[in-house]
Amino acid sequence: MERLAAGGDATRFTLPRPLLGRPGCDFSFSGLKTAVANIVAKGLDEQGRADVAAGFQAAVAATLANRAAHALAMAPGATALVVSGGVAANQGVRAALAGVAARAGLPMVAPPIRLCTDNAVMIAWAGIERLRAGLVDALDHAPRPRWPLSEIGA
Numbered sequence: 001m002e003r004l005a006a007g008g009d010a011t012r013f014t015l016p017r018p019l020l021g022r023p024g025c026d027f028s029f030s031g032l033k034t035a036v037a038n039i040v041a042k043g044l045d046e047q048g049r050a051d052v053a054a055g056f057q058a059a060v061a062a063t064l065a066n067r068a069a070h071a072l073a074m075a076p077g078a079t080a081l082v083v084s085g086g087v088a089a090n091q092g093v094r095a096a097l098a099g100v101a102a103r104a105g106l107p108m109v110a111p112p113i114r115l116c117t118d119n120a121v122m123i124a125w126a127g128i129e130r131l132r133a134g135l136v137d138a139l140d141h142a143p144r145p146r147w148p149l150s151e152i153g154a
Contacts, residue, residue: 001053002090008047008054013039015059017066025071032059060087061096068097072104083110085119 016031036056044052064087072078081101087093088110101108110116130136 001057002092004050005053005057005092006050008050008052010051010054010058012048012051013055015055017059017063020063020066025067025074027063027067029060029063032056032063057090057092061090061093064093065096065100069100069104072100072106078104078106080106081108083108084116084121086116089113089116 013035015035018028018031019026036052039052040049068081072081081097081104083094083097094108094110098108
């Protein structure tokens with residue numbers, strides 16, 4: 001995505017920036033995904049694909065930056081902005097979030113890009129929070145690749 005976006009015009013297509021300006025730290029990319037799918041369904045040449053990729057990357061970066069800035073405003077004791085998972089491998093997203101951290105006077109902490117392959121750190125953090133709350137489970141759970149955290153209690 002990032003390589004394709006590098007040759008694109010992020011302003012060619014108008015893509016939504018979901019949930020900007022709303023309270024809380026929630027975000028959703030469903031409207032953005034739909035907008036991109038509708039554009040792609042019409043057929044694109046190579047430059048069009050690059051333009052959509054650039055626009056998508058810009059929309060994701062702007063949305064995550066907005067939500068991260070909002071989260072930092074809600075956490076006045078924060079000492080850093082931590083960025084992890086696959087999204088942290090994208091240079092555009094990293095740059096946008098580094099800007100958020102800098103404006104908040106905080107460091108941005110992120111693993112080397114080669115280690116940004118999935119979001120396992122967030123699952124591990126959810127486990128830490130459950131352990132801190134005294135919630136300990138048996139080890140006989142079957143793997144569920146799509147197990148909403150809201151279903152496991154906290």
